Amino acid sequence: MSLMTVEEIKKIIPHRYPFLLIDRVEEMEIGKKIVAKKNVSVNEPFFQGHFPHEPVMPGVLILEAMAQAGAVALLSLENFQGKTAYFGGIDKAKFRRKVTPGDTLMLEVELLKVKSSAGIGKGVAYVDGKKVAEAELTFMIG
Template identity: 50%
Template sequence: MTAFNIKDIMRLIPHRYPFLLVDKVVDVDPGERATGIKNVTMNEPFFQGHFPQEPVMPGVLILEAMAQTAAVLALDYLGEGSHGKVVYFMGIDGAKFRKPVVPGDTLHMHLTKERSRGTVWRFSAEAFVDDAKVCEAQLMAMLSDG
């Protein structure tokens, strides 16, 4: 599959509203790279407190959205072997936030597998709004039996 809609994503990862932070995954090169898309709206529950007068998507949630995209990429690659697996976020290196993400933005998260050894995967992640990079990091995750 080269793209995943919300139903496909929900079949692969256990996250649900309000913590499901990726709306679709496109441009999938199985086991290698994918692009997650998050449409950021004022209806997001975190905007009530972050910040009411100047809504900004929390950086940790941008990282979580990138991690969820990575989980879709890894579990899709396993195919039938992914049944019952859960992807646990293990680490973040070199996280940098470049610009605020605000309601009305469309977040494009580009994930590329750097390596996988056994059940541990490492990804390079970048997030963009339009052509502007808003976040970058290296993410580590472990696939485990649920």
């Protein structure tokens, strides 16, 4: 499956503006892997305070964007449709570069384990092909 729009994403996960942090799904293997995109705009509400003199996307929001992408892949599985994926944990998070207005954040999440009420994924975020962040994400399905 490929090229999912914001409207289609909103049918799978409950996030809405200003907290929906993915703009498009570029490609997806349901329940296995997803590649999503976030266009980082200077108009993002968090830039007003982080930081007014040097706008930088907060690392926790990069992780949240990865988690939202992973949730789309996970909740697209037939047995999870209509449910919500919650953060169950974050491990091995590393931040390598700043994400600033004008960047296109590419989010890749590979689901490593999927169980009846949980999943674990490896997420990596890139800007211009360079790794900006990575983490192991645990999802709880409710």
